[in-house]
Amino acid sequence: MTMLEAERLAITFGGVRAIDGVNISIASGQVFSIIGPNGSGKTTLLNLVSGIYTPHDGSIRLAGTTVTGLAPDQLARRGLSRTFQNLQIFSRMTALENVMVGRHRHERTGILADLLHLPSVKRQNEATAEAARAALARVGLADAAFRPAGSLAYGALKRLEIARALASEPTLLLLDEPAAGCNPVETRELDQVIRAVVKEGVTVVLVEHDMRLVMNISDRVHVLARGRTLAEGTPQEVRANAEVIEAYLGAHGLREAAHALD
Amino acid sequence: MSVRALLQSRWLPAVAVAAIVVVLPLLFPSMYYYRVAALVFIFALAVVGLNLLMGFAGQVSLGHAGFLGIGAYAVAIGPVHLGLPSWLCLLAGAAISGAVAFMVGRPILRLKGHYLAVATLGFGLLVAIVLTNEAGWTGGPDGMNVPTLALFGWRARGSGTWYWIAGLTFVVGFLLARNLMESPTGRALQAIHDSEIAACVLGIDVASKKLTIFIISAVYASVAGSYLALFNGLVTPDVAGFLRSIELVAMVVLGGMGSIFGSLVGAVVLVVLPQVLTIFHEYEQALLGLIVMVFMIFLRRGIVPSLAASFAGWRK
Numbered sequence: 001m002t003m004l005e006a007e008r009l010a011i012t013f014g015g016v017r018a019i020d021g022v023n024i025s026i027a028s029g030q031v032f033s034i035i036g037p038n039g040s041g042k043t044t045l046l047n048l049v050s051g052i053y054t055p056h057d058g059s060i061r062l063a064g065t066t067v068t069g070l071a072p073d074q075l076a077r078r079g080l081s082r083t084f085q086n087l088q089i090f091s092r093m094t095a096l097e098n099v100m101v102g103r104h105r106h107e108r109t110g111i112l113a114d115l116l117h118l119p120s121v122k123r124q125n126e127a128t129a130e131a132a133r134a135a136l137a138r139v140g141l142a143d144a145a146f147r148p149a150g151s152l153a154y155g156a157l158k159r160l161e162i163a164r165a166l167a168s169e170p171t172l173l174l175l176d177e178p179a180a181g182c183n184p185v186e187t188r189e190l191d192q193v194i195r196a197v198v199k200e201g202v203t204v205v206l207v208e209h210d211m212r213l214v215m216n217i218s219d220r221v222h223v224l225a226r227g228r229t230l231a232e233g234t235p236q237e238v239r240a241n242a243e244v245i246e247a248y249l250g251a252h253g254l255r256e257a258a259h260a261l262d
Numbered sequence: 263m264s265v266r267a268l269l270q271s272r273w274l275p276a277v278a279v280a281a282i283v284v285v286l287p288l289l290f291p292s293m294y295y296y297r298v299a300a301l302v303f304i305f306a307l308a309v310v311g312l313n314l315l316m317g318f319a320g321q322v323s324l325g326h327a328g329f330l331g332i333g334a335y336a337v338a339i340g341p342v343h344l345g346l347p348s349w350l351c352l353l354a355g356a357a358i359s360g361a362v363a364f365m366v367g368r369p370i371l372r373l374k375g376h377y378l379a380v381a382t383l384g385f386g387l388l389v390a391i392v393l394t395n396e397a398g399w400t401g402g403p404d405g406m407n408v409p410t411l412a413l414f415g416w417r418a419r420g421s422g423t424w425y426w427i428a429g430l431t432f433v434v435g436f437l438l439a440r441n442l443m444e445s446p447t448g449r450a451l452q453a454i455h456d457s458e459i460a461a462c463v464l465g466i467d468v469a470s471k472k473l474t475i476f477i478i479s480a481v482y483a484s485v486a487g488s489y490l491a492l493f494n495g496l497v498t499p500d501v502a503g504f505l506r507s508i509e510l511v512a513m514v515v516l517g518g519m520g521s522i523f524g525s526l527v528g529a530v531v532l533v534v535l536p537q538v539l540t541i542f543h544e545y546e547q548a549l550l551g552l553i554v555m556v557f558m559i560f561l562r563r564g565i566v567p568s569l570a571a572s573f574a575g576w577r578k
Contacts, residue, residue, distance in 0.1 A: 050463055076465030088460035090453050092520070101453045105465035107446040111474055114445030115438045121445050128446070168464055 002064070003028040003172055003203040009048055009058035018044045020227040021058075026205065026220070028063075028171075031198055033206040033214045035238075036224035042207040043085055045224065046174050049205070050082050051075045062172065077105050081170035083161040085177045085207070091150035095141060095160055098149050099132035102167030106131075135167040136160075139193055154181050162193065172203045179210040187213055215239065272444065275523060276437040283429035297421035298537055303428035304489045306529035307435045309513040310522055311482020314439055316511070317520035318448065319475045320455030321371065322379045325386025326510050329359045329480040331393055331502025333487030334408075338497050339399055341409045348411040352488040359484035360477045367476040371469065386507045393499040405498030408491045424493045431489070432526070435482060439522045442478075451475055452520075483510075516557060518564025527565050531557070 004026040011019050019041045026032045034042045047053045049060060051072040059068045062078055070078075081102075090098045107128060109121050136142050139159040144152060149160060158178060165173055175194070179187045187210060194217055198204055208214050214221060214235070221238040223230040231241045238244055271277075283303075290296055312326050336355025340346040346354075370381040393400050400406060411418040418427060442448045450471050453461040462468050491497040500506065509532060517528025535553060539546040561568035 052459065052463070072459075072462040073465050073467050076463055080463075082463050084460065088457040090456040090460065092456055093449075093452055097449060097452075101449050101461070101466075102464050104446060104450055104453075109446050111447055111478075114447045115442050115478075117441035117445065121441075124446060125444065164460075164464065 001028045005061040006049065007059050009055050011044065011048060011053055011056050017227050019048060022229050024222060026203060028203050029198060029201055030219040031194065031204045031206060031217050033208060033218040033221045034224060035214055035221060040224040041227040042224055043176055046082065046176055046207055050080060050174055076168065079171035081165040081168045082174035083165050083176055083178060087157050087161060089149050089157050089160065093149055094146050095136060095149050095152065096132055096145040098160055099135050099164045099167045100128050102164035103128040103131055105168055132167055135163040138166060139163045140189065155186050158182065170202060173197065174205045176207045177209060179208055179213050191217055275440060276433060279436050280433045283433060293421050296425040298534060300421055300424040300428045300493060302529050302533045303432040304486050305513065305533055306526045307432050308483045308486035308510055309525040309529050310435050310439050311479035312510050313514045313522065313525045315475050315479040316514050318443060318455060319451040319472060321472055323382040324379050324507050324511065325382035326483050327502045327506035328386040328389035329483035330487035330506060331389050332359045332362065333484030334491035334497045334501045335393060335400060337488045337491050338406050338408045342406065343399060348409060348492065349413055355488050356481045356484045359480045363477040363480035367473045371472045371476060386504060390499050390502040393502055403499060405496060408495050408497055411492045428489055436522055515564060516554060518566040521564060521566040524564050524566035
């Protein structure tokens with residue numbers, strides 16, 4: 001089954017075609033990575049898919065249903081969740097409360113019940129907290145549950161966002177540079193977390209600069225350059241693609257290209 | 263419930279506030295103290311509602327006295343012009359305030375920050391102007407008398423009676439607000455405050471949550487407005503004026519944004535302090551301003567959160 005399908009996606013900002021006629025098709029249960037030089041439109045593409053931007057052209061289908069133009073919260077209720085490249089943490093709340101918010105789409109209480117703290121709300125809160133604790137444990141943050149999120153280190157916040165997204169039990173999970181700022185040990189742990197999530201049947205879209213992670217974990221790799229598709233294929237195919245190497249050469253210089261594609 | 267269970271219970275803060283309401287009169291040497299304390303609780307009720315909007319959901323309102331005005335004039339116009347019982351008018355006022363908040367909130371809650379502030383400011387001014395100009399109904403700038411609240415032949419008169427009505431209503435309002443904050447809705451609102459975009463991608467309908475809390479805060483203000491009018495026996499358009507709105511915001515910020523108990527503290531300071539400062543005659547307002555500035559400089563997160571933080575630090 002195709003989890004996510006985008007056709008001829010396009011969006012323009014101030015005359016610049018940030019995404020220009022991109023087609024993607026992601027099979028259910030895959031890890032689909034999007035790579036490309038800075039400014040090539042990777043995050044823009046994620047913002048289009050998650051409903052933060054509305055495409056000026058093209059269409060998006062999620063699990064067979066057309067969802068073009070739906071708001072992010074509507075998409076979230078259909079099982080899409082994501083993390084952010086430049087963290088979007090609820091910094092006044094504890095780590096646990098952050099992840100509890102991730103459970104929102106599974107919570108069923110009304111405003112009157114909430115005001116009166118009816119037994120249903122009490123049960124709901126307990127169930128939500130338990131699921132949130134489990135999600136925190138998955139990313140190794142169980143000990144930080146009651147710490148204010150604002151006091152956590154950068155790497156922990158990256159994982160906190162993943163736990164929050166996982167708590168929503170997504171069918172499609174978009175990760176925007178999850179390994180940025182992670183040391184090699186943390187990146188390996190991240191690799192394990194992603195593999196475990198995929199094993200549960202979640203489809204993962206990964207935007208990432210850490211090529212070792214991308215090449216290890218991906219089923220398909222999609223290469224963007226200046227808002228257009230440069231290449232797509234298995235990690236092996238992409239690694240061997242001369243155009244890709246040139247795109248990196250042009251944008252990053254020789255050393256990074258060698259590092260990225262070795 | 264054992265004492266230990268009570269001490270660990272989530273009901274403890276509400277029980278503590280209820281205890282304050284019950285014990286406080288033992289310290290009152292005269293009826294005048296009942297009057298000031300009743301005003302404190304009435305304002306604190308409105309401030310709790312505004313704090314839910316500002317402190318938790320992060321949405322400013324510079325026009326909340328508009329809802330105070332709707333509540334106040336509901337218990338004046340209803341009984342005087344329509345012959346309705348005051349208690350029914352109080353409830354009707356709350357319902358009207360909620361409906362107005364719904365209609366006004368839908369377009370203006372899309373705005374953020376300063377733009378929302380100015381839009382709510384406009385709403386407050388609008389209410390005040392309508393109350394001033396519709397003299398046939400409202401008595402114009404001179405206001406109108408408000409008949410006494412009567413329930414089953416019992417008449418709510420005097421500062422002592424109103425102390426208990428306002429105090430107990432505040433306890434209920436305090437409890438409901440705390441309940442709300444520890445619920446799915448409350449978590450969603452706090453999430454919206456910190457990151458609307460993250461709240462949105464987690465499935466929270468941001469616009470509808472903002473509207474919900476705007477309506478709830480309007481109902482709090484409306485009930486407080488009705489109490490104020492019934493207690494004073496007189497209402498003028500000043501109740502809905504800009505200065506009143508600013509006063510409510512100042513109480514929220516002074517007591518502590520996001521602290522429900524802080525709402526009471528903010529109301530205490532800004533209701534009691536002017537009474538105390540009257541001994542300084544013409545310097546009263548200047549001193550009040552100075553004291554508020556000093557509070558904010560040294561307790562910049564508001565009185566309750568700042569003191570709680572330094573107490574936690576000191577205990578370590």
